[in-house]
Amino acid sequence: MSELTHFNEQGRAKMVDVSDKAVTTRTAIATSSIRVNAAIHVQITDGTNKKGDVFAVAQVAAIMAAKNTASLIPMCHPIPLTGVNVHFDWHINEADNLYEIHIQAEVKTKGVTGVEMEALTAASAAALTIYDMCKAAGKEMVIGPTMLMKKTGGKNGDFERTTE
């Protein structure tokens, strides 16, 4: 005799059905950061890092990662992005020996799902790339916090982070 047990109903994974969601313009902005030491700060701003122009490479990495999000995040729906933009800002307090790069990634699409994951993935990839290019000068760098700042489009309403 045959014994049948259904597993999917017991918490296993699925990529949920979004066939009936409307195609709308959707945007998301995520931020991350990476705290570096003074020597790394000099390397980046002077362009003396031996692997190259750190922000230029990190920006390309972020954009390519945004396009690759659905391959990285298993249950994430694939959506063709229509725009990606990544910014870097230094937050520096020399008295406290604080050298921090703030990363902002903005992603846009016209599609049936939001692009929060694409923005978060872009910001994370930028931070990881900065770490990789600078790690010869100090492995103690700290990445994050990484979070969604804003999201528009879609029927669930917009999101804007109120306090950081």
Next chain:
Amino acid sequence: MSELTHFNEQGRAKMVDVSDKAVTTRTAIATSSIRVNAAIHVQITDGTNKKGDVFAVAQVAAIMAAKNTASLIPMCHPIPLTGVNVHFDWHINEADNLYEIHIQAEVKTKGVTGVEMEALTAASAAALTIYDMCKAAGKEMVIGPTMLMKKTGGKNGDFERTTE
């Protein structure tokens, strides 16, 4: 007449030559974390998230991301990993409404470069996957800090983070 300018020497990117580095056993441990709300904590521990078993999916995502690191991080050397292991722990303080998942990724190889980036990428991918699966119940989740905890192997000596 022809005008020649060399650009590579001006801070542009390269994947640095590691041909002469020795093949040794190398390990790295990285951590990340993600702070969620009480409802998401219940979803994960009760197995009621509609996308599936959150930790199971995040763990697979982390391992696959570790193997995919050199495609994600532009100047990172490709190395065939020999082992990847990912742990999740809950840090909970109900009085403060604090529900935080700690993620630890450990990566191992026998190769010419370290696996710090693979461990950091694995931990980041796990955090992003948890965010993706739980975001319907609260987009205010915060990822990180993400950092290297320990590294062994290679001539540059070992690394161990002293204070977190």
Next chain:
Amino acid sequence: MSELTHFNEQGRAKMVDVSDKAVTTRTAIATSSIRVNAAIHVQITDGTNKKGDVFAVAQVAAIMAAKNTASLIPMCHPIPLTGVNVHFDWHINEADNLYEIHIQAEVKTKGVTGVEMEALTAASAAALTIYDMCKAAGKEMVIGPTMLMKKTGGKNGDFERTTE
């Protein structure tokens, strides 16, 4: 003098033009199976496989493979999937020493081509992943038959397998 020969008309490959096909909701269901030995059956159901929860990993592999179908199958058109669902059932007959896992993959899209290949690829990836995780306990496992069970949407009409 110049000699011109056209090769494409002689049976070489092309990704056929589907620009004029209508965007409709399309679904496909494919099945595969894998026959394992009694020890592997115990490993999976008891959760003692040393590589992890076999069905959880196989399900993630199937969903990621479905999204990756157009990279794996050369002449297959890329389409953004809107949903993927994978089920596992045990078919057991202890008297005959038969332990078989039935795999069903259901894929959905709104697009110009059907998703038969995505469903078949998902089911195949699930079976291959189960093989990989269990092969230390017996390499004699047999995968398949793998086949399309049902398909809806598109102007060529629906398909439903009549007899298995």
Next chain:
Amino acid sequence: MSELTHFNEQGRAKMVDVSDKAVTTRTAIATSSIRVNAAIHVQITDGTNKKGDVFAVAQVAAIMAAKNTASLIPMCHPIPLTGVNVHFDWHINEADNLYEIHIQAEVKTKGVTGVEMEALTAASAAALTIYDMCKAAGKEMVIGPTMLMKKTGGKNGDFERTTE
């Protein structure tokens, strides 16, 4: 107070550590098959399939899939392959209206893990590609059984399937 629970020890996934396994020459042979109808048999042998030369495309797909195995199978270790070879044979019995393509994939490496998964993945990709190219002429095609026929190299000893 903080509550700690370890999840990895509870059946979650890991890519097991193979750092201490020896580098040896390893081979694996896997087979699959696909049963087609008479019209598809004519299309393939006459080179009249509108998507191109079916076996030529399937062979390329198989070889590329073999190289891509560790991206498809989550817990599979990445290994640089040193050779891949794929054969097709027709098994035909017109009296029974049986037209079956037998697929054999042979994979070779010098590495620390076996290449069973690469051979099985190659054979599966070949079968899926044949299905894709011929499905306009009949979606009832059946793929498989797919299985490992032979394996050499590694300390666990060789494997050879005794009866099919």
Next chain:
Amino acid sequence: MSELTHFNEQGRAKMVDVSDKAVTTRTAIATSSIRVNAAIHVQITDGTNKKGDVFAVAQVAAIMAAKNTASLIPMCHPIPLTGVNVHFDWHINEADNLYEIHIQAEVKTKGVTGVEMEALTAASAAALTIYDMCKAAGKEMVIGPTMLMKKTGGKNGDFERTTE
């Protein structure tokens, strides 16, 4: 005190916003070429290349590369292609010992951006694949020129190369 500098406005990369562009049918035709020696010409036309049928493999490589363009070209928008077709022609002048393969790649989509990059990438991948399969018989092969021949669709008007 904190120091803020905006970098993106200083020439750094972004994937420009195409959210407001109209979905239209778009086509592009690109050409490349590869000059080979007499021995390679014989190998290809006689089917005696030890790696296989050169044009068959190059054609598959071209089609798969076209689908993969947005992963290869960092600022290129991802678009789901609806058709890809690749042709090869021999241009031979034995008196001058000239054996040149002309490659033409035609790509089609319905989307918001053109497919010039997909056509150019397909033609380039075909040329590179021919080089790879034939390089054992002469590494002096020369690829190119590679260029766009024609483009239709989109509000910027059509393009047709006037003189080569």
Next chain:
Amino acid sequence: MSELTHFNEQGRAKMVDVSDKAVTTRTAIATSSIRVNAAIHVQITDGTNKKGDVFAVAQVAAIMAAKNTASLIPMCHPIPLTGVNVHFDWHINEADNLYEIHIQAEVKTKGVTGVEMEALTAASAAALTIYDMCKAAGKEMVIGPTMLMKKTGGKNGDFERTTE
């Protein structure tokens, strides 16, 4: 009765066996070029291209493409690269309205196969990326010739192009 025909021996593709080749240090240098118009020359040198710093992005694209070669070129063996370096030079003759970017890609590995394909793929990806970023200012750009300049390592002897 059954009819068996072997196809592989008839010119079909295989990834040839290199298991017995020696691991040695191998290098390859390839060049490509792209001819642009005067306006594009200004955009690139002034940093006013709206998609970003053209050479910075092209350099990252080249390095990532080099690492991805075995996924792009079907019969190419996967090898872990140990170094990649890309240079750009302007060759300008204003009298003739000639603005040409020369691209040189140098790749290094310790492995069983040469890295000619990786160098050629890197140079091609750089040229394609420049085309993509500048095409809004003129689609008549011409890429190439693309060719191998030098190769060292491996038992087949070194190669150096004598006359360009």
